[in-house]
Amino acid sequence: xxxxxxSLLNVAALTAAAECLRTLAHPQRLRMVQLxxxxxxxxxxxxxxxCDLPQPQASEHLRLMQRCGFLRSVxxxxxxxxxxxxxxxxxxxxxxxxxxxxRKG
Amino acid sequence: xxxxxxSLLNVAALTAAAECLRTLAHPQRLRMVQLxxxxxxxxxxxxxxxCDLPQPQASEHLRLMQRCGFLRSVxxxxxxxxxxxxxxxxxxxxxxxxxxxxRKG
DNA sequence: TTGACATATCGGAATATACCGATATAATAG
DNA sequence: CTATTATATCGGTATATTCCGATATGTCAA
Numbered sequence: 001x002x003x004x005x006x007s008l009l010n011v012a013a014l015t016a017a018a019e020c021l022r023t024l025a026h027p028q029r030l031r032m033v034q035l036x037x038x039x040x041x042x043x044x045x046x047x048x049x050x051c052d053l054p055q056p057q058a059s060e061h062l063r064l065m066q067r068c069g070f071l072r073s074v075x076x077x078x079x080x081x082x083x084x085x086x087x088x089x090x091x092x093x094x095x096x097x098x099x100x101x102x103r104k105g
Numbered sequence: 106x107x108x109x110x111x112s113l114l115n116v117a118a119l120t121a122a123a124e125c126l127r128t129l130a131h132p133q134r135l136r137m138v139q140l141x142x143x144x145x146x147x148x149x150x151x152x153x154x155x156c157d158l159p160q161p162q163a164s165e166h167l168r169l170m171q172r173c174g175f176l177r178s179v180x181x182x183x184x185x186x187x188x189x190x191x192x193x194x195x196x197x198x199x200x201x202x203x204x205x206x207x208r209k210g
Numbered sequence: 211t212t213g214a215c216a217t218a219t220c221g222g223a224a225t226a227t228a229c230c231g232a233t234a235t236a237a238t239a240g
Numbered sequence: 241c242t243a244t245t246a247t248a249t250c251g252g253t254a255t256a257t258t259c260c261g262a263t264a265t266g267t268c269a270a
Contacts, residue, residue, distance in 0.1 A: 008139050009205055014132040017205040021130035026228090027119040030126075034113050044247055057229070059248055078237050078246045088204040095200050099193040100114055100122040131258090149217060162259070164218055183216045183267045 023068045028053055029061050030096070032082075033070065037090055041074075041083035128173045133158055134166050135201070137187075138175065142195055146179075146188035 009017065024030065028051045035042060035050055042050075048058035062082050065071045072085040084090070114122065129135065133156045140147060140155055147155075153163035167187050170176045177190035189195070 007202075007206070008136070008143070009202060011132060013205045014135045017135055017201050018130045018132045020204075021126050021135075021201070022227095025123045025126035025130050027116060027123045030119045030122055031113070038112065045245095054230075055247070056231085056249080059246095060228090063248080075236085075247090078244095080247060086204075088200065092197075092200045092204070095193060095197045096122050096126070097112070097114060099125075099191075099197070100118040127257095150215095159260075160217070161219080161261085164216095165258095168218080180217090180266085183214095185217060 020068045020070070023064050023070065024092075026061065028057075029065060030093075032058075032061060032065070033084070033089060033093060036071070036082060036084050037093060041081045043079040043081050045079070047082065125173045125175070128169050128175065129197075131166065133162075134170060135198075137163075137166060137170070138189070138194060138198060141176070141187060141189050142198060146186045148184040148186050150184070152187065 024033070031051050032047050035047060044059055044062060045055065047053075047062065048055045051058060053061070062071060062073070066073060066082070066085075070084070070086045070089055071082050074081050074083070129138070136156050137152055140152065149164055149167060150160065152158075152167065153160045156163060158166070167176060167178070171178060171187070171190075175189070175191045175194055176187050179186050179188070
């Protein structure tokens with residue numbers, strides 16, 4: 001199948017994209033996504049510890065990412081596990097890691 | 106159980122990545138990037154018209170994207186041309202277009 | 211020099227976001 | 241039931257962002 005040349009997104013798509021990017025644009029949220037991409041799924045408490053965040057803040061970050069479709073949550077007993085819901089997140093994070101990994105600043 | 110950390114970005118890299126993503130996370134700035142990726146280089150005035158923005162706002166958006174390394178500017182006479190300075194922007198935008206292009210809206 | 215055009219910067223108001231502490235809800239064990 | 245654990249939500253404050261109008265800077269032509 002031929003590779004389609006990038007056509008410009010319309011205003012609605014650009015607005016939606018901007019919202020999602022803004023949601024992703026936070027150090028701890030990026031870290032959470034990385035953890036979930038590599039670790040499959042994790043409960044809120046463990047994500048909070050890994051990101052060195054108070055539990056309420058971790059919960060709020062996860063809620064934002066769930067709201068824009070990046071994550072979904074599944075309750076199991078008392079724990080709530082979060083996992084990646086948006087397949088495109090992997091390639092997006094790969095781009096980000098390629099740009100910001102192994103770099104001197 | 107600890108999560109594997111070999112491929113995770115450190116805090117500094119995550120912070121830098123978040124800053125750049127935040128800069129990109131605006132509808133008109135995304136549009137500017139798309140225009141510059143497809144049209145090579147454009148003066149401020151033309152970008153302002155294409156994005157339906159007042160000239161001062163266009164200038165400010167461009168300044169932000171230049172500050173984080175996405176763009177660079179070259180003055181030619183009275184006009185100032187902006188162009189893509191960050192090679193990774195193309196693949197990043199490709200990811201975004203893949204996710205937000207051709208969807209019902 | 212003056213006048214025009216192109217771009218950049220400034221000041222402020224409205225809105226959004228991040229962070230924190232306290233508390234509320236939910237599930238389970240005893 | 242109460243107590244414990246895990247998560248979610250709320251109130252308030254500090255900070256950041258966006259947008260706007262006005263103005264400053266820079267370049268060139270005459």
